[in-house]
Amino acid sequence: MIRRKIDKVLLDWKRREDHKPLIVSGARQIGKTTSIREFGKNYDSFIEINFVLEPKFKSIFDDGYTVNDVIKLISLLDPKCRFIPNNTLILFDEIQEYPDAVTSLKSFASDGRFDVICSGSLLGVNYNKIKSIPVGSKEEYEMHSLDFEEYLWARGYKESQIDDIYSYMKELKPLPDSYFSTLQKLYKEYIFVGGMPEVVKKFIDTNSYGEAFEIQKRICRDYEDDITKYVEGLDNARVKNFYRHIPSQLSKDNHKYQISKIGHGARFREYTGIEDWLKDAGIINVAYNISELNIPFDVYEISDNYRVYYQDHSLFIANLDEESKEDLIVNSNYEIYNGSLYESLVSEALAKSGYKIYYYKSKDSTVELDFVIRIKNEIIPIEVKKERGRSASLNTVIENSSNSIKYGVKLTNGNIGFSNNKFTFPYFLSFLLRRFFKETNYIEW
Numbered sequence: 555m556i557r558r559k560i561d562k563v564l565l566d567w568k569r570r571e572d573h574k575p576l577i578v579s580g581a582r583q584i585g586k587t588t589s590i591r592e593f594g595k596n597y598d599s600f601i602e603i604n605f606v607l608e609p610k611f612k613s614i615f616d617d618g619y620t621v622n623d624v625i626k627l628i629s630l631l632d633p634k635c636r637f638i639p640n641n642t643l644i645l646f647d648e649i650q651e652y653p654d655a656v657t658s659l660k661s662f663a664s665d666g667r668f669d670v671i672c673s674g675s676l677l678g679v680n681y682n683k684i685k686s687i688p689v690g691s692k693e694e695y696e697m698h699s700l701d702f703e704e705y706l707w708a709r710g711y712k713e714s715q716i717d718d719i720y721s722y723m724k725e726l727k728p729l730p731d732s733y734f735s736t737l738q739k740l741y742k743e744y745i746f747v748g749g750m751p752e753v754v755k756k757f758i759d760t761n762s763y764g765e766a767f768e769i770q771k772r773i774c775r776d777y778e779d780d781i782t783k784y785v786e787g788l789d790n791a792r793v794k795n796f797y798r799h800i801p802s803q804l805s806k807d808n809h810k811y812q813i814s815k816i817g818h819g820a821r822f823r824e825y826t827g828i829e830d831w832l833k834d835a836g837i838i839n840v841a842y843n844i845s846e847l848n849i850p851f852d853v854y855e856i857s858d859n860y861r862v863y864y865q866d867h868s869l870f871i872a873n874l875d876e877e878s879k880e881d882l883i884v885n886s887n888y889e890i891y892n893g894s895l896y897e898s899l900v901s902e903a904l905a906k907s908g909y910k911i912y913y914y915k916s917k918d919s920t921v922e923l924d925f926v927i928r929i930k931n932e933i934i935p936i937e938v939k940k941e942r943g944r945s946a947s948l949n950t951v952i953e954n955s956s957n958s959i960k961y962g963v964k965l966t967n968g969n970i971g972f973s974n975n976k977f978t979f980p981y982f983l984s985f986l987l988r989r990f991f992k993e994t995n996y997i998e999w
Contacts, residue, residue, distance in 0.1 A: 555592055556751055557707045558585060560697050564593040568669065573693065575659040575670040579677040580697035581836030581865055582780060583773055585751040586673045589697075590645055597669070598641040601628070605651040612652050619658040621665040639667040649674040650784065653683040660688035676784050678834030696836075699749030699866040701906045702741065702985045708754055709740060720986055723979065724994060728969040734980070738967075741982035745899065746883065748868020763883065770872035777837060777869070788831060789824075796828045800838070800862050801873045804894035808915075810843075811862045822858060829862060839863045839901050841911040841925065847935075847957045849928055851912050861913060863901040870898050896938050896981060897924060900965055903984035904936075921947045929988075929997050936963045938981075948976055961996055963987065 560578070567573050578586050594600030603611045614627040625637050636642070644662075646655045649672045662670045681687065700708065703716060719737070722729050729737070747757045747766050750773055757766040781793050795816055803811045811829070813822045832838045843859040844851050864870050871879065882895075904911050904927060914923040914935070925936040935952075937945050948962040952975050964978045971978040979987070991997045 555588075556585070556700070556704070556755060558589050558697075558700070558704060558751075560586075560589045560695065561593065563695055564590070565596070567693070568593075568596060573669075574663045575672070575688075575692050577656065577659075577677065577692055577694045578671060578673040578697055579694065579836070580675065581699070582675040582776060583750055583752065584697055584699040584836075584866075586675075586697050587645075587647055588751065590647075590671055590673055594643050594645065597638075597643040599636040599638045600643050600645070601635050601637075602645045602647060603628070604647045605655070606648040609651075615654065615658060619661050621658075621661050621667070624658055624661070625668075637668065642667075643669045643671065646670065646672045647674065650676040650680050653677075653680040654685050656684050656688065656692070657686045660686070660691040663688065663691035676780065676835045678836075679784065679786075679831055698836075698906045699868075700751065700754055701749060701903060702744055702982060705744045705747075705749065705754065706740065708758060719983075720989065723970055723983055723986055723990055726970060726972045726977070728971065729980075734969055737980070737982050742886075744982075745867070745895070746871060748871060749866050749902075750868055753868060767872065767879070770868045774869055774872045780835070784835075785831065788828060792825055793828050793831060796825060797832060797837070798873075800864065801870060803862065804870075804898065809861050809894055809897065811860055829860065832862075836865055837869075839865055839905045839911060841901060841913045844912050844914055844926065845917075847914060847926070847933055847951060847959065849931065849933060851910070851926070851928060855912070861897075863898045865902065865905065867895070867898045867902055870895060896965075899981060900925065900936070900938050900984055904987070907985065907988040909988070921950050923947055923951065929991050932961075932997050933957070933959050934961060934963060934991070934997075935959060936965065939964055939966045945976060949974070952976070 567576055578590065580586055591602070605612060610631055614624050614631070617623040617627060628635055649655050656672055659670060659672070662668060706716060719729070719733065746763055747753055748770065750770070753766045753769045756769055757763070778794055778797070781797065782790050785793050799816050803815065813820050813825045829838065829840050833840050841861045841863070842855045842857070844854040845856055846854045848854055874882065901911055904925060909927045912926045914921070914926050923935040924938045927934050927936065935948060937948050939945065945962070945964050948964060951957060951959050952962050960975060962976045964976055965981050965984060966978060967980065968978060969980060
């Protein structure tokens with residue numbers, strides 16, 4: 555059983571006396587059901603209803619959504635189910651297959667005898683099917699594939715060891731060579747393997763990249779099957795076309811997603827809304843260009859100017875052609891596709907840390923920032939660099955007093971450092987950025 559961050563979230567949820575039914579959303583095959591099943595061991599009775607594997611359970615709402623009606627029909631379909639007040643967890647799984655199950659959460663919240671979790675992929679794009687969304691009667695948690703910290707846990711590292719690593723970051727001291735080389739090696743594994751639990755487990759069990767890559771390819775195909783099955787109101791051929799072109803779009807110098815490059819005669823209006831659908835489905839991260847370095851970012855968002863990254867970079871690896879993949883593995887050519895692999899890794903780490911990501915490119919193209927995030931009321935620009943060296947764009951925005959940007963972050967293959975209000979961190983510490991700014995006094999919380 556791979557330890558996940560949701561484990562603590564679920565335990566904290568259970569311990570709160572006023573907790574409401576919980577919706578756990580996230581992309582396909584990131585470990586939602588496995589984690590909830592493990593959590594279910596904390597109850598005397600755990601009832602799992604899977605609307606894909608057991609479609610007969612769609613009838614449990616035929617008599618209405620009251621708790622008594624629902625548990626009566628569940629018991630009729632499966633007499634082995636035990637409903638123990640205050641010690642039962644009910645999991646409605648794969649609710650993208652039957653989104654209206656969410657309507658029952660209001661009754662369960664008012665009743666209070668049983669804990670309920672709804673789980674499924676593509677939830678964001680299926681909310682419009684729900685008869686009555688129970689506003690105020692539910693809690694929500696978005697789950698992701700493994701970040702690098704969870705990968706370290708899977709590799710046997712303890713929280714105390716990660717705290718020790720973080721202490722160097724907090725004090726802005728370079729990591730000792732032994733720490734740096736070990737983490738760099740583990741991060742290289744993570745780059746190849748990604749964060750899908752099945753892939754991670756297979757690699758740890760076999761130490762074989764080949765077997766891990768085969769599972770990555772299969773997950774990629776599964777995602778395409780989901781597009782065919784669940785896309786509504788959009789042309790699924792166009793959604794697939796958009797999805798399949800992500801690697802080639804990232805290979806361009808500026809990494810901007812250009813609809814015109816998808817195919818001959820492709821027009822932006824024909825693909826409107828597709829990036830939102832894939833984002834809501836938990837498949838991609840979208841970084842929009844902002845016209846000015848001001849907050850709130852969404853006011854300055856340029857809706858037709860964006861970059862697209864996979865939510866889990868293993869999909870990037872799976873979509874590489876064999877020559878590129880061999881170049882990456884044999885020659886450690888991480889600059890493949892114009893360095894977009896690094897950008898993809900950073901976008902993923904930021905999104906998994908809860909940041910909404912943007913990038914900035916000035917109108918005259920003299921200043922370009924790979925990512926821009928908001929921390930409280932401060933703007934933090936981020937540059938992704940292969941090695942240490944000058945960061946012209948970071949220097950420009952920090953030195954420009956009109957935009958009130960105090961600090962910048964440079965992510966590289968180098969060690970920890972700080973100079974001229976620029977923090978330098980290795981890529982593999984990206985997952986600790988939120989903790990760093992929260993536990994230091996550079997930003998006022």
